Amino acid sequence: MTKTANTMWGGRFAAGPDAIMEAINASIGFDKRLASQDIAGSRAHAAMLAATGIISDSDADAIREGLLTVLSEIEGGDFAFSTALEDIHMNVEARLKEVVGEAAGRLHTARSRNDQVAVDFRLWVRDQCDGADQALLALQHALLGQAEAGADWVMPGFTHLQVAQPVTWGHHMMAYVEMFARDRSRFADARKRMNLSPLGAAALAGTSFPIDRHMTAEALGFDGPMGNSLDAVSDRDFALEFLGAATICAVHLSRMAEELVIWSSAQFRFVKMSDRWSTGSSIMPQKRNPDAAELIRAKIGRIFGANVALTMVMKGLPLAYSKDMQEDKEQVFDAADNLLLALTAMAGMVGDMTANQDSLKAAAATGFSTATDLADWLVRELGLPFREAHHVTGSLVAMAEGLGCDLPDLTLAQMQSVHEGIKQDVFDVLGVENSVASRTSFGGTSPARVREAVAHWRKALE
Ligand code: ARG
Secondary structure, X not given: OOXXXXXXXXXXXXXXXXXXXXXXXXXXXXXXXXXXXXXXXXXXXXXXXXXOOOOOHHHHXXXXXXXHHHHHHHHOOOOOOOHHHOXXXXXXXXXXXXXXXXXXXXXXXXXXXHHHHHHHHHHHHHHHHHHHHHHHHHHHHXXXXXXXXXXXXEEEEEEOOEEEEEEEHHHHHHHHHHHHHHHHHHHHHHHHHHOOEOOOOOOOOOOOOOOOHHHHHHHOOOXXXXXOHHHHHHOOHHHHXXXXXXXXXXXXXXXXXXXXXXXXXXXXXXXXXXXXHOEOOOOOOOOOEOHHHHHHHHHHHHHHHHHHHHHHHHOOOOXXXXXXXXXXXXXHXXXXXXXXXXXXXXXXXXXXXXXXXXXXXXXXXXXXXXXXXXXXXXHHHHOOOHHHHHHHHHHHHHHHHHHOOOHHHOOHHHHHHHOOOOOHHHHHHHXXXXXXXXXXXXXXXXXXXXXXXXHHHHHHXX
């Protein structure tokens, strides 16, 4: 049986589409998520059409009211989406016609689905920037809580995942506060640039109707209309910027997640995840697995994947709109959903986890972690050039290693056999507490600096 032609554009068509044509063409399965943005855009457009005298006030009122009815049907799960009607735009308009009658046919004056989808998607991505910002803020607060509690808890700082120098727990937590602050500024920056309205660009060339694009832009919370109609309907750089910011944020999340996986292992025991954020094993009763951290670590795969996918979709497309661009949405939806999930889970895990101060401190003292402090002492107290101090310290480390002890376990006589100028007070700098307390340079790990940083960020995040 041949289907009848589409009611929205079927004037020049004798027959309807092949079933597979319909399947490849339809986006309603996913773009129904744009329903509220679509209806907001249409309501703004209808009000503008009336204000400029393009349609009557009574038609605009009927359209605007009817759209609210359609929205409540959709939100109430009381709406029959149709694949034959392709996308959210035509599904809404077709239902509007059933609700308000002929007036619905005037809504699409001076508009195209091309500017319609561009405005819907911009509004949706703009909301996601705000959602990511809120989730990042909550995560920063969770980190600040940890940093404040453990401003002076000593732990090993690593380079190459080898113990390098002692640092403080608070300092390590605050490193992520800084990273997530930059992520927030990237979303804010992208949001600012995307906050211009494509509505009124129509299909690609603008329109001969006397529309007021500033009015619709303002009604939708945009800073103004986009300046070029071809650009307005054909670029998706705003979505790419969102995905770029999301990718970098997911990189940060994955690094933190990896640390939590390592830290919660039996070999490290730096942190204990709460029961709420751990899972057991169906076969090994002793297990407490950090599944959420592992999943957060993995989310970068689909988020960066979305970034790559949309970049490839957009590459080489001639201006203006091409249907290729319908492939923009699922990627961004998936990336945004998973970013939000990962951020929220990370905030929950961080807020609930308990640092094991004893393990942290014991690990901080391993691996000759205060060797740099010893070298610095030789420079400061004996006036040695740093290179020579480095060499002397290296010999002392080798001696301790040979004796199977740590640097503070060497006797003064043993030290003096390497450099006769070494005095008893060298032992003051070999303790990990003294080591971190001495790192008072701006941005350094000393508890005093960490407390300053916590206070700074508490205020900044108010
Ligand atoms: N569903 C389409 C999309 O997501 C809407 C725009 C369709 N425009 C067109 N000229 N066929 O991109």
